[in-house]
Amino acid sequence: MPELPEVETVRRSLSEILLKRKIQSVIINYSKIISNQTENEFMEKVKGQTFHKIDRKGKYLIFYLDDYILLSHLRMEGKYFYIQDMCLSEEERTKHDHVIFIFEGAELRYHDTRKFGRMYLYPIVEDIYHIPPLSSLGFEPFDESCTVSYLKEKVKQRRSPIKTILLDQSIIAGLGNIYADEVLFMCHLHPLELTSTLSDEDFQNIIFSSILVLNKAISLGGTTIRSFESSYHITGRFQNELKVHEQKVCPVCKNTIQKIVVGGRGTYYCPTCQKLKS
Ligand SMILES: [Zn+2]
Known part of the structure; x- marks a missing residue:
């Protein structure tokens, strides 16, 4: 199961490739991954949005889009794969790719063999840490408030x-x-x-x-x-x-x-x- 260091590693590697990329469309193959939106709502809302920043709190990845934040918890087996230009035709999607964000000439696949991972989409607010499920998290050990x-x-x-x-x-x-x-x-x-x-x-x-x-x-x-x-x-x-x-x-x-x-x-x-x- 990915823990904080693994999620931080994912955050860092995705930050190098995802920022400024605009989502053209989304394919959802397993709707339960999306927790607080219907499949159609999710697809409609993220379409045309651009990734601006990726943060992390505990084991949650926090993707900042133009108008929304997308939270992603990988749970047991969740992984992200970013496939670019040349590889797109060769790297076929698998039945474990449940959510696919499509960009111009590239795509980001959320892959999860156990299907336990979850995503949440919320409008951006000033204090995102009041949004569930982030609001239920304690402090990270790095946090000055963790005394x-x-x-x-x-x-x-x-x-x-x-x-x-x-x-x-x-x-x-x-x-x-x-x-x-x-x-x-x-x-x-x-x-x-x-x-x-x-x-x-x-x-x-x-x-x-x-x-x-x-x-x-x-x-x-x-x-x-x-x-x-x-x-x-x-x-x-x-x-x-x-x-x-x-x-x-x-x-x-x-x-x-x-x-x-x-x-x-x-x-x-x-x-x-x-x-x-x-
Ligand atoms: Zn010993």
Whole structure:
């Protein structure tokens, strides 16, 4: 599943090729991908619009058009492919290309084998972060507002393991399963540790480690695990940097990495380096 670094990699690669491109028409092959508009409304509204900027919040891509913002969440397997001039005739569309934006001499295909990805189209407003689903997202670790007191306030009513908390996008936006395991390893925290037992220092470590892990992953183009590829077939290299996720031996103490299930997600940790506090 693409996480923040992978989505950021997609954002950067699409920003290099998509800006100033005007949409001539759109083909929708699977209408459920479009969440808050009918197929016809969507096609009618984006026709003639130009891409001006691509942002990201958490795992959402935010495309700025003339009059609208288009939000895109890739979920499990969503990918964008940009096909140009010469390749257009050779690169045939597949049954997994569900939304196709057509430009002059090029097209952008949203490809999704699992069909879980979603797009939302809204008129541009001043504060787009009040628009759902962006309004439900917490701060990214990079955000100055993501502080120890913010995290403590967010978790004070919760009795969930820290791993579950880190995956909750309404608390911290952008950490997914892979990076949450890496952050907890870096902080010496057991994935099942309850947030009520965490000190201020632990929360601070979580914020710092999240920034470190995500920045490193972004600089390496994300992690290529199973079928993730960013657009343009760029593959990430962060998988070579993983310390615990899907690993066998702890790089610090050389003991065996354990795999457990927390909140339904396969979770990797070192039982020696990440002991429960109580
Ligand atoms: Zn260890």
